[in-house]
Amino acid sequence: MTFTITDTAVFNGRELLAGRYDVRVDGDTVAALVQAGTGDPVGEVVDGAGATLLPGLIDGHVHFRQAVDFEALLAGGVTSAADMASWPPEHVAELRSHSGGIVFTTPGAPLIGPAGPHSHMPGLSDSVIDSPEAARREVAARAAQGVDYIKLVLEAKGRGGPESDAAHAAVDAAHAAGLRVVAHASSVGAIELGVAIGVDILTHAPLDGAVSAGTIKRIVEQGIVVVPTLIMMRTVAEARDIAPAYANAIAFVAAIHHAGVVIVAGSDANSAPGAPAAVFHGTGARDEVGLLVNAGLSPVEALRAATETSAGLFEFMNRGVVRLGSVADLLLVNGAPTTDITAVGDIRGVWLAGRRVS
Incomplete structure (x- = not known):
């Protein structure tokens, strides 16, 4: 046509x-x-x-469950997306067959700790990394599945996430396999761990406090990209009746933007029952660019974070x-x-x- x-x-x-x-x-x-x-x-x-x-928007953090998720993305102007955990591989194949032409990347199942919040999710018992050996084994399994990157769920110390030796082994194994590591890091402690072990991409922003200037300096030096998912952090804060804590997330984004960190727009949209908070496919991406502007990005910078910059990060060629x-x-x-x-x-x-x- x-x-x-x-x-x-x-x-x-x-x-x-x-x-x-x-x-x-x-x-x-x-x-x-x-x-x-x-x-x-x-x-x-x-x-x-x-x-x-x-350009059609690119949502840098979504979760797919059903065909209607893709329809909602398109209705909201989103034409590509970075999935942040779908499993098993058969389900990923089914999602691709129902995507309506939307191109998306995926890490398959995330790597998790033995007692964090994600350990209670169905189908993730085989994704626990409780030792460096387990971490290397799970990374090898994801690589064999042809994933686009490794998703590593980090928690603050004592919160049930992977111990630092296992998490570090996962990063090293992923890099050896030519795969980048995306870290779920929604607290100050988790962000600090992610920086210490050398992840490539941090997702989320903290609600529990301020990230130190030293940590932000290391994010810059290590070239770590941040997908702060402000719409999810605001929605979680409201759902938990801790709305003032959202100021910590805003302050984090303002600080990393001022420092020159590459920021990519991602909503954490999902339609899964029992998710921490409901962020909707399509509208979530538009909400996210607005919140990035509220945090100090210009409208052009926020739009860039949802188009060219996101495409480059997730290798959506010519999109x-x-x-x-x-x-x-x-x-x-x-x-x-x-x-x-x-x-x-x-x-x-x-x-x-x-x-x-x-």
């Missing part, structure tokens, strides 16, 4: 382009970006007057951008989200690989 979105502003994943554009899509690819009105539109015409065209030859995962919104981030929720159209889905 060929269509042209006419007279639209374009945020290309990194910056707002000067002027307005006619953007032509042929099949699943962006085929032309020309100054509005300088040529004749080709194919179906989509009016982009008063709107901004962006998260609007340029000649890029995959036509597109989001058309009313208004100017690069100055008013709330406009990202005022959706006029969503396309997945050139196919209009909303």
